[in-house]
Amino acid sequence: MPVDVIIVGAGPAGIACAVQLKHQGVNFVLLESKRIGGLLVNANLVENMPLLPPLSGAEAVGLLKEKLKDLEIKVTYSTVTSIEKSGNVFNVTHSSGRLSARYVVIATGTVPKRIESFEVSPKVVYEPLELFSVSEKKIAIAGSGEAAFDSALSLSKSNRVTLFTKHSEFHISPHLHSRVAKNEKIVIMHSNPIKRVCEKGDKLLIMAGSFKDCYDNLLISIGRKANRRLLSPELLNDKRIFLAGDVKHGKLGQVAIALGNGIEVAQNIVSYLRNKT
Ligand SMILES: Cc1cc2nc3c(=O)[nH]c(=O)nc-3n(C[C@H](O)[C@H](O)[C@H](O)COP(=O)(O)OP(=O)(O)OC[C@H]3O[C@@H](n4cnc5c(N)ncnc54)[C@H](O)[C@@H]3O)c2cc1C
Known part of the structure; x- marks a missing residue:
């Protein structure tokens, strides 16, 4: 039936x-x-x-x-x-x-919209939930929208976070932007999108323009x-x-x-x- x-x-x-x-x-x-x-x-x-x-x-x-x-x-x-x-x-x-x-x-x-070439290890994720239990780590986030900024706030409670954004102007609420801007554990790399990701030992080497550094995790939040x-x-x-x-x-x-x-x-x-x- x-x-x-x-x-x-x-x-x-x-x-x-x-x-x-x-x-x-x-x-x-x-x-x-x-x-x-x-x-x-x-x-x-x-x-x-x-x-x-x-x-x-x-x-x-x-x-x-x-x-x-x-x-x-x-x-x-x-x-x-x-x-x-x-x-x-x-x-x-x-x-x-x-x-x-x-x-x-x-x-x-x-x-999620994916960037397959960045998916070099399980340390690269598409939902902040997968990193909620992580602490004392360096986390990179690729994205410029509400979800990327919101995730930066969640993950900065126990970690240091770098947001790599494509644009210098963001289509997000001014309230959310000001909370992120005031947060000392979040760095925003304006107009500096990630170009390449590769494994380096147990870390991820992230390259954006002339910038390169190692991170523990990458959250891709590009829509x-x-x-x-x-x-x-x-x-x-x-x-x-x-x-x-x-x-x-x-x-x-x-x-x-x-x-x-x-x-x-x-x-x-x-x-x-x-x-x-
Ligand atoms: C970081 C972040 C912050 C957010 N903050 C806010 C906020 O502050 N305010 C706000 O209003 N919204 C916010 N949102 C958005 C909000 O979470 C979504 O708009 C809402 O969850 C959408 O609900 P939904 O039921 O349409 O879809 P979803 O929540 O995506 O649920 C869809 C469900 O369908 C299931 N499913 C998919 N395919 C199948 C299948 N084939 N068989 C069985 N089950 C399946 C999935 O597992 C999932 O559980 C946020 C989202 C994110 C990612």
């Missing part, structure tokens, strides 16, 4: 959708490949949610987990590998089985793009497939928008189900 809805991804968008469907009495399965809360755990300080005080990403994920627990919403840990349409249902194959549903919500977020690998052009245009959160906008967005999108998609599905379309 198909379920009404399969939600792919338990980040903020997928969770908001699940919570709303639960309130509306719709049956669904919520599938997640890695961790509840998605990218949000990486955030240093989430200050832009009007109904909540400023929270760390980890605290915000804690609230999402509590909500799932209170409403007895189960998360199935499994990676969706393909979606195929057959008549009026979608067959969803995931790493531990196969399910079918009348509607599918894609809340798969984003994937993200929509994670739409499950969607063929036909599925993308199918009115029973819904996109919610960052995957919809095609880039790293804001958690409040992802939450709102998840709720909106759930409400649309509820009205389709009531009208039996």
Whole structure:
């Protein structure tokens, strides 16, 4: 028997959708490949949610987990590998089985833009989370956007950080910029992007213009793009497939928008189900 809805991804968008469907009495399965809360755990300080005080990403994920627990919403840990349409249902194959549903919500977020030539060792990462347990180290960050600056603040709590930026002007909030500029453990290398990375002993040798120095880790934070690998052009245009959160906008967005999108998609599905379309 198909379920009404399969939600792919338990980040903020997928969770908001699940919570709303639960309130509306719709049956669904919520599938997640890695961790509840998605990218949000990486955030240093989430200050832009009007109904909540400023929270760390980890605290915000804690609230999402509590909500799932209170409403007895189960998360199935499994990676969706393909979606195929057959008549009026979608067959969803995931790493531990196969399910079918009348509607599918894609809340798969984003994937990082990569620089493959810099991926010389496991010391090169794409999410600050992977370095949260590191201390007393020298960390280089490649990037000029909000996520790169936000990550510099998180990682500077126990490390020294150098930000290598492509531009001298940044499209980030003045508040975030001034917090980074005032932080004595963060150095900004303006308009000096990293050109080459290689291993030197147990360190990474980083070269940018005429500058070279050794670092313990490199975080690449040069942007993200929509994670739409499950969607063929036909599925993308199918009115029973819904996109919610960052995957919809095609880039790293804001958690409040992802939450709102998840709720909106759930409400649309509820009205389709009531009208039996
Ligand atoms: C460093 C940093 C700081 C940030 N700071 C802020 C901030 O201060 N304020 C703010 O509003 N936003 C902030 N954000 C952005 C915010 O985290 C994202 O906008 C939000 O997490 C998007 O939610 P989402 O549910 O759309 O996607 P995601 O959080 O990316 O979740 C997608 C989920 O889908 C899962 N998934 C993907 N593919 C599959 C598959 N095939 N099968 C099963 N599961 C799958 C992933 O594992 C993931 O858990 C920050 C982001 C970063 C990186």
